[in-house]
Amino acid sequence: MEDKQYIESGILELYVYGLLTEKENLEIAELARENPEIESEIISIEKAVSALSSSFSPFHSAANFEKTKARLELKHTKVVDIKPASKRPQYLGWAAAVLLLLGFGYQTLELAKSKQAVSEAGGEKNKIEREYAILDQQNKQTEKNLSIVRDIKNTSVTLGGQSVSPASFAKVYWNRETKTTYIDAAGLPNPPKGMVYQVWSLKLSPVLTPTSIGLLDNFEENSQKIFAVSQTDSAEAFGITLEPAGGSLTPTMEQLYTLGKV
Structure with a gap:
């Protein structure tokens, strides 16, 4: 089967979901190691699954950011015409609002970085597991071949x-x-x-x-x-x-x- 046929067949998605047999898993793992295009497609599927899972957890979206900003805006309605003795409290209020908005933005950025790091770590872990499965299979075959050569019968x-x-x-x-x-x-x-x-x-x-x-x-x-x-x-x-x-x-x-x- 050509690389394009593997990608379009849907078998790579079944591999990522863990729905294949051990023999099929080893076949796909071997194919991924020898074909960069297959390896890249598997990593893309794994990232998509990770992103889909994380989409159900709460996060600070751009819309939430704007709503928070709107809540912090000062609404001026003149009830009593009193001239404040100092504008310092007003400046402090605006400064606190700005700091709070910056804090939300920073948290959102760090959360995105964390999710990316987790996704990349998961992809690397899966790659190592595939390579280990291949090496384990090769080791078993080597042991079998040695037993054939050493058998005095x-x-x-x-x-x-x-x-x-x-x-x-x-x-x-x-x-x-x-x-x-x-x-x-x-x-x-x-x-x-x-x-x-x-x-x-x-x-x-x-x-x-x-x-x-x-x-x-x-x-x-x-x-x-x-x-x-x-x-x-x-x-x-x-x-x-x-x-x-x-x-x-x-x-x-x-x-x-x-x-x-x-």
Whole structure:
């Protein structure tokens, strides 16, 4: 989905309101970290929600300011013509009124600053929480990958580079009991656009018999390059070929990148 489609879909509002699943929250958080436009839109939504909430609390509006000023104006009605001995009390009254108006103005300004600070702090807090969720997910994935590598029940098979790409290499971690199979493809280059790596379990005798056990999809997005593929019942060797997107029924031997015997 393009950035504009995400923004117009309404899913970002659901994210801010906390109505998405954990998986969807992580997806949006990852997307926000990589796309400034999405990040900016989320912050704008958060500020709008904060502003909407604060609009229900009392504050000094411009209209209230003018009403207060009007109440403080001196209304002159001549009842008894008496000349005051001094104008000092009148000046003091006006000075008090001005100070009171300035006080209201200052309080209004400080309140606006406080609301802005709270809004910015809330946005920063949410950004940190999103980044923490991403790091926590990455940490869990790292721990899982380490457990695969360290599991003594896994048979480790090294796949060496072939003529099409001599520098390539990979590793297979195969548990013969549970039949689970993982591929460490860190030694493979990023596939060209429209192509995908396909993993094969091979029987070498009496005739070469390849069986597809999975595709290494989203290769560039997988930072640790460890992929789970289909369970493997039996294998005498493993190979990885480069195939058109979607995979092939049989391996393209001219595009055999790595191969290794069990």
